[in-house]
Amino acid sequence: AQSVTQLDSHVSVSEGTPVLLRCNYSSSYSPSLFWYVQHPNKGLQLLLKYTSAATLVKGINGFEAEFKKSETSFHLTKPSAHMSDAAEYFCVVSERDSSASKIIFGSGTRLSIRP
Amino acid sequence: DGGITQSPKYLFRKEGQNVTLSCEQNLNHDAMYWYRQDPGQGLRLIYYSQIVNDFQKGDIAEGYSVSREKKESFPLTVTSAQKNPTAFYLCASSIGGRSSGNTIYFGEGSWLTVV
Numbered sequence: 001a002q003s004v005t006q007l008d009s010h011v012s013v014s015e016g017t018p019v020l021l022r023c024n025y026s027s028s029y030s031p032s033l034f035w036y037v038q039h040p041n042k043g044l045q046l047l048l049k050y051t052s053a054a055t056l057v058k059g060i061n062g063f064e065a066e067f068k069k070s071e072t073s074f075h076l077t078k079p080s081a082h083m084s085d086a087a088e089y090f091c092v093v094s095e096r097d098s099s100a101s102k103i104i105f106g107s108g109t110r111l112s113i114r115p
Numbered sequence: 116d117g118g119i120t121q122s123p124k125y126l127f128r129k130e131g132q133n134v135t136l137s138c139e140q141n142l143n144h145d146a147m148y149w150y151r152q153d154p155g156q157g158l159r160l161i162y163y164s165q166i167v168n169d170f171q172k173g174d175i176a177e178g179y180s181v182s183r184e185k186k187e188s189f190p191l192t193v194t195s196a197q198k199n200p201t202a203f204y205l206c207a208s209s210i211g212g213r214s215s216g217n218t219i220y221f222g223e224g225s226w227l228t229v230v
Contacts, residue, residue, distance in 0.1 A: 032216030043119075043205055043221035044158075051216055090157065094216045103219065105150075107157040 002027050004093045006106035014114045019063075019078040021109045023091035026072060033074045034092040035065055038108075044090060050074065061085070086113045117142045119222035121206050127230050128193070128200065136191045136225045138206035147189035148207040148219065151175060158205065164189055193227060201229050 007022040025031060032051045036044040048059025055067040061084075065076045074091060091106040119140045128134045140147065146165045150158040160173030164183040178197025183189055189208075193200045206222040 034218065036221075041203075041224065041226070043121075043223045044207075046218055046220070049218060092219075103160075105158045108155075 021076040121222035144208035
């Protein structure tokens with residue numbers, strides 16, 4: 001069965017310091033993994049996705065994520081945080097090649113940026 | 116520009132009333148979805164449709180109804196049977212169905228408040 005766990009409900013970092021948002025998943029098949037960002041009162045915007053190509057995936061706004069099958073992780077990182085990065089981030093897993101699959105959203109991580 | 120348009124952005128409903136949220140996409144996507152998001156929480160699937168004239172219940176379909184008469188339109192009706200309808204509603208679409216691993220694209224959302 002699929003599941004996705006975002007390990008931190010809230011992360012706070014200083015502007016200019018690295019960002020790490022953690023996501024662990026479980027999947028019986030070859031998963032597709034996504035990170036979305038949501039600013040207040042807005043829809044979700046795709047940051048990046050992994051679909052069995054390169055394990056290090058680069059996304060928009062300087063974010064990247066590494067798929068680690070041995071650790072069942074897909075953590076989101078950024079070398080230097082900007083104030084505009086303050087938002088809610090969702091990790092999403094979707095199974096392929098399964099008639100009974102479904103798309104699962106993590107519970108979200110709120111990222112705060114300190115000046 | 117292609118995208119997903121949700122309307123209205125804000126809607127107030129009196130107790131006992133049905134209301135309909137509109138969702139239109141011009142991305143030529145086959146699959147469309149409705150999610151509910153409560154403050155500080157993740158997304159929960161209400162209904163989804165993989166093709167015109169067909170739709171399936173998601174995890175929290177009770178008190179909601181949908182139709183898919185046209186490929187580009189997937190309206191959601193929140194009925195009086197929904198006991199706690201105050202929430203942020205997100206419409207989404209993707210090229211393929213839920214098992215394909217394709218990227219899901221989101222609208223900007225609609226806020227529904229019961230007064």
